[in-house]
Amino acid sequence: MxxxxxxxxxxxxxxxxxxxxxxxxxxxxxxxxxxxxxxxxxxxxxxxxxxxxxxxxxxxxxxxxxxxxxxxxxxxxxxxxxxAPGGPRGTGGDGRTEADKELWAAADLAGRLPGASWDAYIGDRSVRIQALESVRRLGFALLRDVPRRDRMVLDVAATFGFVRRTNYGELFEVRVEPDPNNLAFTGALITPHTDNPYRDPVPTVQLLHCLRNEARGGDSGLVDGFHAAALLRREDPRAFDVLTRVPVEFTFTDARTELRAQRPLIDVDPLGRIREIRFNNRSIGTLHESAPVLEEFYAAYRRFGELLLRPELRLDFRLTPGDCLIFDNTRLLHARTAFAESGARHLQGAYADLDGLGSALAVLRRDGAAA
Ligand SMILES: [Zn+2]
The missing domain is CATH 3.30.2020.30 (NE0471 N-terminal domain-like)
Structure with missing residues (x-):
């Protein structure tokens, strides 16, 4: 020097x-x-x-x-x-963009779902670090054998951050409801989507804890939205560009709530790197743009939608009682197959945030290094 x-x-x-x-x-x-x-x-x-x-x-x-x-x-x-300027950190990101992720298709994770048993996660710092790092790097982790207790999902969230309470409550029940304010609370098939795009800021982490799953159907699917967006950029750069630029109105309304947010489907950082995906056919509102922009947007939206449905991108698995899925809601799209409304299927879900998860991970590493 x-x-x-x-x-x-x-x-x-x-x-x-x-x-x-x-x-x-x-x-x-x-x-x-x-x-x-x-x-x-x-x-x-x-x-x-x-x-x-x-x-x-x-x-x-x-x-x-x-x-x-x-x-x-x-x-x-x-x-x-x-x-020093021009040094190794020159192009470093904040951990949220594609630059810091491992993008995947289903085959990349075959036989190696990232995760841990609840006991190991709680008892072993290195296991907890690995699981939280999986959420950051791959977008998710699956905890197994989490006690099947009512409201346990809140305790899981508390291991790495703070619960984000919303109009759905501190937690939400994913099961068949008699008068559902959301299709999630029916037995319907749900195509790959991110949650709550009508919220700003959007909840960046979602947890789903499976308490019962005896219904026929009701299998889960995950799609890496960053991977899909990167494919779109390669196959149709113009469509990618359109989806990063056109603000999309998302809305949610029920008797007590009226939420709206305007964000692009693909959000990029100042260097153009993919940073957030919002995709939810159920809550996309009416766009107000010129006719040529609307033509272009709808062609690009359809193209991205088709890409997200490619079978090779979707990781399918079945949540069994005691499983708790933790995932990055700004990156992964989640889906489920239809299920018989007569069968028992009950998940409890909650939202938390990636910044809290990142902090928990950094502190675990720091304390580990000091020990
Ligand atoms: Zn000084």
Missing amino acids: SSTAITDSPAPWLRDNCPCGACRDPRNGQKLFQITDLPAGLSVGSVREVSGAAGTAAGAGWEVVWEPDGHRSLYPADWLDAH
């Missing part, structure tokens, strides 16, 4: 990252100044290498004296290695 890492760095960026106690509260690392507090015309006055404690790299770095205010900053060498 030479001083060029310092001199090649834009001055405001480098100064904004000063780690000194006047710039960041040593108790919590939070920044103590505003961008507008930095002097105008900021520049590096002088740079000098500082060696570490005898025989080690600890404390080694570069000291900068700033013009015009004479502030001193000490940048650790390993911090500069990790963060």
